[in-house]
Amino acid sequence: xxxxxxxxxxxxxFGREVGRELFARTVCGEPILLWRTESGAVTAMSxxxxxxxxxxxxxxxxxxxxxxxxxxxxxxxxxxxxxxxVPGQKRVPRTARLTSYPVxxxxxxxxxxxxxxxxxDEKLVPRAPWLDHPGYTTVSGMEPLAARxxxxxxxxxxxxxxxxxxxxYIGTPEVAETPITTEVDEAAxxxxxxxxxxxxxxxxxxxxxxxxxxxITRWQDIEYHAPxxxxxxSRVAPVGSRxxxxxxxxxxxxxMEVVYAITPETEHSTHDFWAVARDFAPDDQAVTDFVxxxxxxxxxxxxxxxxxxxxAISAERDGYQxxxxxxxxxxxxARRILKRLAEEGARAxxxxxxxxxxxxxxx
Amino acid sequence: MTxxxxxxxxxxxxxxxxxxxxxxxxxxxxCGAEQEFEDPVDLWNWLLGHPEAPEPAERQRxxxx
Numbered sequence: 510x511x512x513x514x515x516x517x518x519x520x521x522x523f524g525r526e527v528g529r530e531l532f533a534r535t536v537c538g539e540p541i542l543l544w545r546t547e548s549g550a551v552t553a554m555s556x557x558x559x560x561x562x563x564x565x566x567x568x569x570x571x572x573x574x575x576x577x578x579x580x581x582x583x584x585x586x587x588x589x590x591x592x593x594x595v596p597g598q599k600r601v602p603r604t605a606r607l608t609s610y611p612v613x614x615x616x617x618x619x620x621x622x623x624x625x626x627x628x629x630d631e632k633l634v635p636r637a638p639w640l641d642h643p644g645y646t647t648v649s650g651m652e653p654l655a656a657r658x659x660x661x662x663x664x665x666x667x668x669x670x671x672x673x674x675x676x677x678y679i680g681t682p683e684v685a686e687t688p689i690t691t692e693v694d695e696a697a698x699x700x701x702x703x704x705x706x707x708x709x710x711x712x713x714x715x716x717x718x719x720x721x722x723x724x725i726t727r728w729q730d731i732e733y734h735a736p737x738x739x740x741x742x743s744r745v746a747p748v749g750s751r752x753x754x755x756x757x758x759x760x761x762x763x764x765m766e767v768v769y770a771i772t773p774e775t776e777h778s779t780h781d782f783w784a785v786a787r788d789f790a791p792d793d794q795a796v797t798d799f800v801x802x803x804x805x806x807x808x809x810x811x812x813x814x815x816x817x818x819x820x821a822i823s824a825e826r827d828g829y830q831x832x833x834x835x836x837x838x839x840x841x842x843a844r845r846i847l848k849r850l851a852e853e854g855a856r857a858x859x860x861x862x863x864x865x866x867x868x869x870x871x872x
Numbered sequence: 873m874t875x876x877x878x879x880x881x882x883x884x885x886x887x888x889x890x891x892x893x894x895x896x897x898x899x900x901x902x903c904g905a906e907q908e909f910e911d912p913v914d915l916w917n918w919l920l921g922h923p924e925a926p927e928p929a930e931r932q933r934x935x936x937x
Contacts, residue, residue, distance in 0.1 A: 688890030695920070696884040835897055838888050838912045845920055 512657075513537040513773055514736040514847060515854035516624030518634045520770035520782055523649065524614050527551050531577065533566030535774050537623045541610060542566050546575045546588045553610035553621050554590040558582075560605075617641045617649070617784070618770060624854060625861045635734035639766040639786035646791045648801035649768075649784035652812050656819035658736075658773040659847065661781060664811055665739050665769060666702060666840040668729055674814055678807050683709035683727070691838040698846050702731040702839035708748050714803050715745050718796050719763040719789060724748045731839065735846045741767035764788045767804075777819060783808050886919045888912075 519536050522543055526532060532543045533556045540556035542565050554577075556566050563570070563581035570580035576593065577586045584605070585594045592605035611622040611629040617640040622629035639645045654661060664670060671680035683706045692701040706727040715721065730742040743765040744753075750761035770782035785804050790796040822829070833841055881887060881902040889898040896908050899919040909915035 688892065690890065691888040693886045693920075694882075694884060695886070833912050835890055835895065835912060838890075838897060838915070841912050841916050842888075845916060 512659075512776065512851060513623070513854075514851045516628050516857050517622075517736055517850065517854065518613070518620045518629075519623055519737045519772045520618045520780075521553065521621045521772065522619045523651070523782070524551070524617055524619055527619055529572060531566045531570060531572060533564065534780070536621060536780075537773050538775055539608075539623065540564065541621060542577070542607075543619065544572055544577070550588075551612050551614050551619050552588045553612045553619075554586070554607040555609075557607075558584050559592065559607060560584050560595075565607075617647070618782070625858060627861070628857060635738040637738065637740060637766070637768045637784070640768060640784050642786070644791075645766065645786040645788055646797055647784055647786040648797060648804065649782070650801075650805055650808070652781045652783070652805075652808050653774075654779040654781045654812050654815060655777070656779060656815040657777055657822075658771050658779040659844065660815045660818055660822075661769075661771050661779055661811070662733070662736075662739075662843050662847070663840045664815060665741075665771075666700065666731065666733060666843050667836050668702075668704065668731070668741075669836045674810055675807050677713065678803060678810075679712050679714045681710040681712050684729075685836075689836070689838065691842060693842045693846070695846070698735045698850060700731070700733040700735070700839055700842045700846065702729075702733075704729045711745070714800075714807070715763070717803075718787070718800050719745060721745065721747055721763070726750070733839075733843055735843060735850055737770055737772060739769040739771060741765075741769075743767055765800075777823065781808065781812065886922075888915060888919070 521534050521536050521541060522532065527543045528545055534541055534543065541553050542556040543551060543553050545551055556564050558565055558579040558581065560582055563579055565577055565579055568580060571578055575588045583596045584592055586607055587593050590607035590609035592601050595601055595605065611626055613620040613631050613634045615634055616637045620634050640647050669685040672682055672685035673680065687704050687706045690703045708724055709727045711721050711723065711725045715725065725745045726748055728744040732740040744762045746762045753759035753762060764787065766786040768784040772780040772782065774780055783804065785800055787800065881900065883902050885902050887900045891898050891908065896910055897912060897915050898906060898908050899915045900906050901919060901922050903922065905922065907918060
């Protein structure tokens, strides 16, 4: 039984990764082929030819106009995944169609729906509008993680680990020392964790990018939209400066919107999409380069740690004991929501499958 | 979000405060019920398993209390 949360939107790629070349990525165990039609729209379908399962992303498969031609025997598919021609005969079998996936391209991400396609609702795709907003400068990347996705959820919901794993980059003693407030919106599937540091050391990541010298007020407000999107609204400002105005303007604050898309690849591997959007020094390339390189270093510190943790956990017997303390309040809430969503997703799929069987049986 | 005001919690929302100066957690249900815990696992067991949210009138009464 898979632990994937089905009937959900997942980030499959950055929009810039998908073009007129065939591109493949596995999401929740499903190999998906992504490409753009001549009109520029992203289309997503199974990356396995219905004939002999040849991966369509593999050369010499190719795009011709708005069709994909399998490089093994020439089965040809339209942008909707329907097979339009097969070699040597005029009749195309009725069942010759690739599973196609609902797609939304938004906020620089390509989202795909994993589950029953009639349940896909584009309005449910969570937003990260800063990533392609003209008022922000964004750096981003994707790091392969050889660990189950819930380890990354745990990691990101408890930022006290910054003090230890990311010391010298984004961690200072105050992060681990400052109490958090946690909020769960059950219906929306959102966990919020807030940590407000009134007087903290400024770690190199913020000192070098903002130019602040001395101590800072530092706010970390997390919004986790289960299962895939994680937002960290980060605000730093010199101690003693003005707080945000009631109307939301904040002339003294430096803001970074740190975004992760946590996409399961397999049961034991994850696509770790990351992005940082800032509203200061927008045209300073040196700051852009610094934020990119430093943040990627931090992401890779997590990747190394979680890869090791995955190996350790995989070697454990089932039912191993953990210990949770106050810092884990948000992570525990996220686990509860993921468990509920997984159960609901499995029920919806089972209901759809049995309804389909009934419909076929009565035909 | 940091202000402790259970009356402001919309339906279906739970909040957990780290009690200032202590190692305890205060769970607040949208129905107005509150309870302190030492263990976050026990806290979520109580909060998310909170038996049948009361009717709106009872919720308002609890929120005012």
